[in-house]
Each structure stands twice: as structure tokens, then as C-alpha cells.
Amino acid sequence: MRKIPAELCVKCKGSKYLCGLQYCPIIERFRSFVGVLQRIDVTEKKVDGSSPPSVLVGERGYPKVRLMFNVPPNVFGDEAKNYENPSGWWGRQTLYDIIRYRSGLLSAVKTHEITDPWSLYEKEISISAISEKPVRYDVSLLSTPDVRLKFDGIVMPRGPSAPAQEIKINDNSSPSKKLEKLIFDDMRASEATINAYLNGEDVYKLTSAMSLGLLGLKKNRKLVPTRWAITSVDSIIGSYLLSKVKENTRWVDSVEVYHASYLGNYFHVLLYPSNYHSSWIEIWYPFSLWSYETTIVELNENYWGNYDFMDGGYMAARLAVLEKMNRDKIQSGFIIIREITKEYYAPVGNWHIRETVRKAMENRIAKFDNLSDAIRFVQGRLKDQKVDLFSTNVISTAIKQRKIEDFFK
Known part of the structure; x- marks a missing residue:
């Protein structure tokens, strides 16, 4: 849970709300x-x-x-x-x-x-x-x-x-007909996952199916810890969508900014004209989960799908953006900026990242001619203006990167 100083709890005893919350999570638990x-x-x-x-x-x-x-x-x-x-x-x-x-x-x-x-x-x-x-x-x-x-x-x-x-x-289970059929099919787990997803199965049912060994070549099936299955399903579907996005020759014609927030997490997503390249910035504010001071985490993924390190939150968010790009038949670079505030005092899983970014991709809030202006716009909306987005490696690299066509101007 949120790291509230023990001495504060001792003084408060669940009645004075010295931590700033409107109720005591310890008592409610x-x-x-x-x-x-x-x-x-x-x-x-x-x-x-x-x-x-x-x-x-x-x-x-x-x-x-x-x-x-x-x-x-x-x-x-x-x-x-x-x-x-x-x-x-x-x-x-x-x-x-x-x-x-x-x-x-x-x-x-x-x-x-x-x-x-x-x-x-x-x-x-x-x-x-x-x-x-x-x-x-x-x-x-x-x-x-x-x-x-x-x-x-x-x-x-x-x-x-x-x-x-x-x-x-004591009840009859009722899985979807498509998922039930895939249980009996002898195909690779990744192929079965994509097949079910394209037929409308949601990622949560696919995670359960993957975790309980219901998908894959029958001789290879085994149980998979749920933590692993969540990221695996996001990765499998995301990799499939990425292959389709790369087939799109149309880029976005401007820098588009999307936004949504939920549970004390605030997301901005920027799509900019480019071949596929993605970046992830997490800003953890003081007294948010896992952090006593402002902490920034960065991650890059290149055109070939190679990323700096595996991060389940990034894979969930990436899936949501790729869904949008695939629907719109576009290819672009994108930057996801996640702010985590003290409102998010207890972890509830990666699902809220996936769902919030999905909502964000339905909510475009601005368009700009260049990436620098878009970043300045998002900078002005951050919860803490002391955070300098332009000083991050992710954004400084994206702004300085020159495209091939720049040399022919």
C-alpha cells in the first residue's frame, strides 16, 4: 500500500486523516x-x-x-x-x-x-x-x-x-464458443491467442485461458503463473498488431495529443509523424506507490520491436495504442507519459493502465505542427511543473532525431 509514515498513523489512529486521505485504508481493510x-x-x-x-x-x-x-x-x-x-x-x-x-x-x-x-x-x-x-x-x-x-x-x-x-x-460453465473450440485445437498458444482476439475475445479471458494451460500445442500445455500470462497476452497481441501497423504507409499528418485519467493515474499519449517507434515515461510523485520522492522511469522501443527492458505496464499501454493505430490504418511514433500521484495509494493490477490508455485513445485533446510544441503543451499540464520533460532522454532524442526527408529539403 501507499507508504504512509508509521509515526503519522500512530498520531492519527484512523480518526484525524493526517495522511490526506478521506478515510483510513487500514481500518477499511x-x-x-x-x-x-x-x-x-x-x-x-x-x-x-x-x-x-x-x-x-x-x-x-x-x-x-x-x-x-x-x-x-x-x-x-x-x-x-x-x-x-x-x-x-x-x-x-x-x-x-x-x-x-x-x-x-x-x-x-x-x-x-x-x-x-x-x-x-x-x-x-x-x-x-x-x-x-x-x-x-x-x-x-x-x-x-x-x-x-x-x-x-x-x-x-x-x-x-x-x-x-x-x-x-455447482454450475455449468459457459465459455464462448470460439474459445471453447480453441481448447480442442492443436495450435501454438500465440496463434490461438491472436485467433481468439480477432474474433472478439477480450484479453482478460485470454489471460485466464493462457494461465490455466487451455491454449497451445497439446503436448506442450502447462499452467502459467498469472503474472506471466498477463504480460504474455499483451505482448503476443501487441506484436501481431505491430506487424499490421508496419504495413500501413500513411503517417499521422500532425502531432496528436490524447489524454485520460483514472485512479490517480494521468496519461498523455502523443502520436507524431514517423515510422514506428515508441517511448514510455513514468513519473512517480512523492507518496505515490513505491516512491518517497519524484522518480522518473524511461523506456524505448525501436522499429524492430526491441525494447530496453520488459515492463508489464508498458506492454498493457502499448497494446491500447497499437489497437488505435491498427483501427485507423496509420503508422506513427508515439510517446506515452504516465503520472502516478498519491491518489493511487494501493496497486490494483495492470488492467487499469490498459483500460485508461484505451479511453485516452478515444479522447484527442490537441493537435500541433511539431513535437516540441506538443511536449510544451503536455509540460504545462503536468501535476508538478518541476518535472522537465525536455530533459528526459526519451523526449530529447525524439526531438533531435532527423528523418531522411529532412536532408532533401
């Missing part, structure tokens, strides 16, 4: 835990509820990993969708709402070998994870839940957890 535990039969250690669906594959212990079946106790039917609904949350739910939903899930945990996805399929466990509608689980626990909220910078947070003795599925 505890209240959520209590709410979850009140809905659990602690005597028989049983949980009944409809999963959104939500099944996660952990990394610890790899190649023997933990499967986490997330269930809101005594919540059934369509109401359970609210507990994991990235595209439906955007612009409607606050950070507090999302944490409340996520901490209202109980994770029933089972261990499983990554090389055996088939037994999960036979029990319809993995199929339930890609269902179009919530699936009712009947869970028997081995012990009372560990009441800690688990946060992750890539995967969505989850609530209390406990080892599961038995998990029964």
Missing part, C-alpha cells in the same frame, strides 16, 4: 476482512458463493504452483461479476470500491503441478475460469483464513486465503 469472515462458516470451514469467475496461478514453488480460487462468500449470480470486472469498473468504481470488492473475495488455495493442466480440465475447474458468467463454487477449507490482503503491482489484489480441502463446481 480490516472491516472488509471482518465482513468476509462473518460470511464463512468457521465451524465447518465451508464457503459457498459464485466466482466472478476468478482463478489465479501463483509463482511460488514453481513448478508446483498454487491455484487460488477466488469466491465472495454468500454472493451469487450476476452480483458476483462486480468482484472482477476491469472493463466494467473503469470510470465507475473508485480505488476504494475496487479494494473493497477484491478484499471481499476469499481465496481457496490448492497446489498443482504445472505439467498437469488436463486433470483441471477434466474436473471443469479450468473451464470455469473462462466462463462468460459467474460460476458457483462449494468450498471446504482445511483451516480458518489468513486475514491479509494481498497486493501485487500486476495482478489484482485479493482478500483472505486458506488452503482448500475440496472444491466443487
